[in-house]
Amino acid sequence: MIMQDTTAYIEDVLKKYLPKKEGYQKIIFEAMEYALMAGGKRLRPLFMYEVYVMFGGTDKKVIEPFMAAMEMIHTYSLIHDDLPAMDDDEYRRGRKTTHIVYGEAMGILAGDALLNYAYETALSAFDNTCDTKNVIKALSVLAKKAGVFGMVGGQVVDVEMNAQVPEPVVLDFIYRLKTAALLEASFMIGGILAGATEEETEALEMIARNVGIAFQIQDDILDVTSSTEVLGKPVNSDEKNDKTTYVSFFGIDKAKTDVKKYSEKAEDILSGLNVKGDRTTIKKLIESLIYREK
């Protein structure tokens, strides 16, 4: 599949795994769909799927629940991040944020609902395979990378650092956990479910970590160099929020150099992998992240 086709396929997978909009609690199904189907790059399920294919995985019924679960976890984190007590954002991807449309209480609950539903969805993979061992491994990776030793841990330190200037080692911690952790899980789960070895899974984790950090630095760069029209969200938001970023700390030149450095590191590890499938799709995906404009 070429990349646009894969993104369309992912949108179909997401829709398929959303609950039907019916019953007394219908409003929460609508809010979940509103948040989940808001577009976006679908980077995490995209990488998960392509890594799965690269390692020779063929059974979509096993990988799909995890693709959907991953995007649900990413989406819940965005909903909660946008809340007034957090980043207080009214727009995301050019649309009103979930709590603006459905109210703050329902925004909190829609986030909770998507996080929990991610596990319901991922657990459904057990129904579709006898390969219980790898599904258990994949679930453990998902839970660890989404939680206090992964994404949530990064958010916590990010919130704590608000308006303070963090040490570079803390900035690295935030980027690694807040942004890279879910990408790490996506790469690792794609590999695990296709039967990757421990060693290969560790290599995948390292590729994703470098991609994640590069991605976040590029995000910081775009926040100062792009426009609201192109990004679909306000630019200069970091400066307005007194937020220290890679760019404000190291300057734009080093930021640009390091995006390249981290991406090349990721591609180096990728080249060293001994895989069944073609690695050019992953390579192209990584490169599209470096040269992206939004």
Next chain:
Amino acid sequence: MIMQDTTAYIEDVLKKYLPKKEGYQKIIFEAMEYALMAGGKRLRPLFMYEVYVMFGGTDKKVIEPFMAAMEMIHTYSLIHDDLPAMDDDEYRRGRKTTHIVYGEAMGILAGDALLNYAYETALSAFDNTCDTKNVIKALSVLAKKAGVFGMVGGQVVDVEMNAQVPEPVVLDFIYRLKTAALLEASFMIGGILAGATEEETEALEMIARNVGIAFQIQDDILDVTSSTEVLGKPVNSDEKNDKTTYVSFFGIDKAKTDVKKYSEKAEDILSGLNVKGDRTTIKKLIESLIYREK
């Protein structure tokens, strides 16, 4: 074990499964502990454990991760329920609520952290047993009863009904999902992990549903008949919040009769079960709920 001993044992289990308070994200571990170790009746893990024992379960390493996970899910729901956008409560169990102590952003994140960590914790049961099939079943029950078809679904309708008078059928839906669902999961998981049959698991679900609804009606009764000192939280909060409860809808007399009715129904199903162990502990626990004063 007598009941106080079991509660002390559960406190130990909870402490054991909490993450160490170290690292850059230390504050979130503190907030999780603050919320989780705030006392309370520990009803859900208590029932889970006692049902497990009643069905002949002996391996604590299998049930403990689920006991801890269940209380983490219950606790996350309380943290988010207390937020300003939800019930806006400053006190719970006589102590300041989590967002009052740690700030609103950290309150949101502490809830997210506990929900996700519940799954990390429950998944660790796979490391302690070869009985993969029942752990998978237990995980599915946990996820379903905690989510949009369980507790979160109930919270959603509860929030939507705020200051409206719901139909009795909707009030029943809220009580069944918001309060009973996690009790249902606790009973079911206790049974499943001890090897209960499908039929027995269904009976356990029904016992818990009746106990849950009785428990919630008793809660409504205490809100109008108790004192802040005894309850550890403000009384008459439902009236102040214009909230329709079983008491405001049906009156205190029918409420009291129905607590008894639901409890007796639960005990009837319990008597019909063919179990290895002694059922008097569960029976006593149910009765202690009816006659409780806080």
